[in-house]
Amino acid sequence: MRIKLDNLTKNFGSQTVLNHIDFEDDFSTLAIIGSSGGGKSTMLRIIASLLEPSSGQVTLDGRAAGSRASDQLDYRRRLGFVFQQNGLLKHLTAMENITLPLIRVHSYEKEAAVQRALQLLDRFGLSEEGSKYPSELSGGQSQRIAIARAIAPNPSLLLLDEPTSALDPEYTIEVLDMIRELKEEGRNFIIVTHEMGFARKACEKTMFLHEGKILEYGESNELFSNPQTPALRKFLTTLLEWNVRQ
């Protein structure tokens, strides 16, 4: 998957969250890290075309989101997006959450959609949860179903916005395990995360966003073992302060 950011800028009022970012590279799995307020989620939302940039554009494998509603719709339909939390439609069961986009957006027959949903639920150990409403699911189950929904139509890229930051540690593990599985089956994804271990070990490349700019970027292992900028060094040291293994 080739991603290209051209002069990407996003302002909220007088605040500049992304500041004239130019970037281009190939990746299969990419982690975006950085301190809160550094523009990570904003960038992911713009890549997902859920948010329009103030200027500039995103191109994925040569296709830009564009500014026309119908183009944006086409663009979004090739992506899967997972929210930080409460990412399921509350009035639908887990199963219906997965089948709705398949039927309404990707023109599956109802039968085929249900088959696909059952297959995914079964594969991720969620068969028991199919008939439950989001309010009856644990945070971890909700997230895994949201991921299942996002990958059900086989998107060319999966975008995950801090999928574990609202979860207890044991649920975090089950969600991260699931994402690693997706990597192993060759899916492309971009994940915004605070799980540095996951970024380092499970993501091919890592991008460090700081004050609206891409401050560092590279092979994950290299970036974590050899931080070049004081900002990244400080960020990593702060995160490691309470690490058990130190």
Place this chain on the structure above:
Amino acid sequence: MKFPGVFTLFITDKNTKPPAWKALINLTIIIGAAALMVIVSLKRIDVKLDYSFLPGVTFRLRKGFEMTLILSICSLILSLLIGMVSAAAQNSRILVIRYLFMGYVKLIRGTPLLAQIYLFFYIIGTAWGIENRILSGILILSVFEGAYISEIIRGSYLSMEQQQIEIGMAIGLDKAGILREIIFPQMLARTLPALTGQFASIIKDSSLLSVIAVTEMAQTMREISSLNFKMFECYFLLAALYLLLTLPITYFSEWLERRFGYEN
């Protein structure tokens, strides 16, 4: 807290349904007490209820009952339309429309229905030649209830979580799809119980149309009682007939609330 022996008959745990027999005992006590209160009160003012006039008036009662139903159902439909338009209009980008409907809701909710009925019927109705009392009644009642329904719908829209709409975008639905698959069903679930409750209000409020001589249930009862002077009998009966309509609706509303209660 621990309650000794016999008191447990009257106590239940928080947030749990008491067993049927317990409910029955407690309900019997309340209904018994209320009935006793009425009977004693009637005794003290020396009234004996006498319903021997009933067979002679059943036809008129049925007509009145039907008229109340017609008024209520027509007003329900019309006020729903008005309420939906008004709720949407208050979000309008065209300021004349927005302020018009904001003013409408404030004015109607801030003044008594009785005043509205008189003013509308005798000024606007007369000026514009709307002389049909039933039609006028339906219009007035719809305009009145529409303001309340408008607020129910607006409140339910405001309580929609923005992220639910974003999910719709993320899974690739277009605007119409988001409206149909997400906003509409979620608002319906939240609005339906309150709307059903409002229908009970419409039924009761329609009784005020008796002041412009629409012969619905209350007016019918007033006419009957002015002939036979059986005030108490007539108004007990009137109350009972309204309950006959509103109680099932209240239960239906509660059932809807449970049926669509996917959020708990």
